Amino acid sequence: MEFRDFCFAYDDEPVLSHIDLSIAIGDSAVLMGDNGSGKSTLLRAMNGLVFAQRGSYRFDGVEVDARAMKDASFAKRLHQRVGFVFQDSDAQLFCSSVEDEIAFGPRQMGLSEAETARRVDDACSMMGLDRLRSRAPYHLSGGEKKKVAIACIMSMNPDAYCFDEPLNGLDRKTRRWLLGFFKELKAAGKTLVIATHDQSLADEVADYFVYMGAMHGYVDAPHVHINTRA
Structure with a gap:
């Protein structure tokens, strides 16, 4: 994941300004x-949901922009390789059952349906969701919904996982x-990018x-650099 002079604004209000950031395969970066x-x-930019208004974002050497994401095969590959919770x-969560969601x-x-079933079984087992397979996701607790959302991403076996404030609303046990x-994802060599206040x-x-701020940001690792200027 490589950002070069990446700028983005909502309604002319700058949010990301002149971002330079590289995240290598297998890194665990916390925002x-x-x-x-x-x-x-x-x-969201990492997952191809918003695009640079100036500068660029590349994943695996390929620029991710609006034109690239109009290519259905490219968009599918990106979303398979970069999971976003x-x-x-x-x-x-929008399906009628946990099983269908995953x-x-x-x-x-x-x-294939056989491979899909195997992945659903594996994800349910790892997430402790077997007893909830037939339940509607919107009837679950906040922690259970979080597990289902993670299981959905895990069933696609992405190379990178992006989590936005993953601990919010969770009880101590689920946290x-x-x-x-x-830690298991790290041990498996997956790339982690986690936004958190924790x-x-x-x-x-x-x-x-x-570290990100309205006027500046920095990274405490020598091989990664971020510079945010308003």
């Missing part, structure tokens, strides 16, 4: 900063479980921190 500092917008799990991604990838899950989470999983 920190005040509300409104652009953390969520940066994650929203801060509000309700925003990405199966949606693999089916969109064109996998501990999620921290352990992040310093304890950051200290546990970060290879380096990306």
Whole structure:
């Protein structure tokens, strides 16, 4: 993931200004900063949901812009390789059952029903969702919804996982479980990009921190640089 002089504004209000940032395969980067500092917008850019208005963002050497995302095959590959778990799990849950929700991604990838079923089984087992497979996602607790959202992404086996404030609204038990899950992803060589205000989470999983602010930002690792200028 490589940002070069990346700029983005909502209604002429700058959110990200002149971002230079590289995240290597297998890195665990934690984005920190005040509300409104652009953390969520940066994650959305990584997933091809917003685009540079100046500068560029490249994934695996390919520029991700509006033109590229109009290519259905490119958009599918990007979303298969970069998974994004929203801060509000309700925003990405829309199927009538947990099982169908988790199966949606693999089916969109064109996998066989047998392979889709295997991935659903694996994700449900790892997330502790077996007893909830037939339940409607909107009837679940906040922590259960978060697990379903993660299972949906995990069933697609992406190279990179992006999480926006993943601990928000979770009880202590689910928070501990999620921290352990992040460590498992790290051990498996997955790339993690996590936006959080939780310093304890950051200290546990970060290879380096990306500090973002209205006027400036910096990274505490020598091989990564970010510069945000209003």
